[in-house]
Amino acid sequence: MSYRPKITNVTKASSNDKEGLYEFIIKTADGTQCRAFYSRNPEWKMTNISRLLKTPCPVCRKDFICKCMDAYTAEFEDQMIGDQWIEKAIAE
Numbered sequence: 341m342s343y344r345p346k347i348t349n350v351t352k353a354s355s356n357d358k359e360g361l362y363e364f365i366i367k368t369a370d371g372t373q374c375r376a377f378y379s380r381n382p383e384w385k386m387t388n389i390s391r392l393l394k395t396p397c398p399v400c401r402k403d404f405i406c407k408c409m410d411a412y413t414a415e416f417e418d419q420m421i422g423d424q425w426i427e428k429a430i431a432e
């Protein structure tokens with residue numbers, strides 16, 4: 341599969357600072373939006389990602405729930421850390 345997500349915006353949807361749990365909404369260049377859950381202790385780790393059902397899946401084209409984004413967890417994680425999206429989102 342040649343799909344490669346490109347994060348264009350990340351916003352914090354909710355957080356529990358005491359527990360180190362965060363929920364982010366990730367937008368990608370193709371218009372896909374995903375909800376990602378993170379745990380920050382001992383280090384930032386994505387615990388779950390799911391596509392929001394606003395647009396069809398860019399991989400399988402379904403407009404209902406699918407698990408495609410699970411395959412791109414590493415890709416999302418690389419960008420979330422490498423491009424400082426988490427830092428920017430929690431600074432807001």
Ligand SMILES: [Zn+2]
Pocket residue numbers: 397398399400401402406407408409
């Ligand atoms: Zn899909």
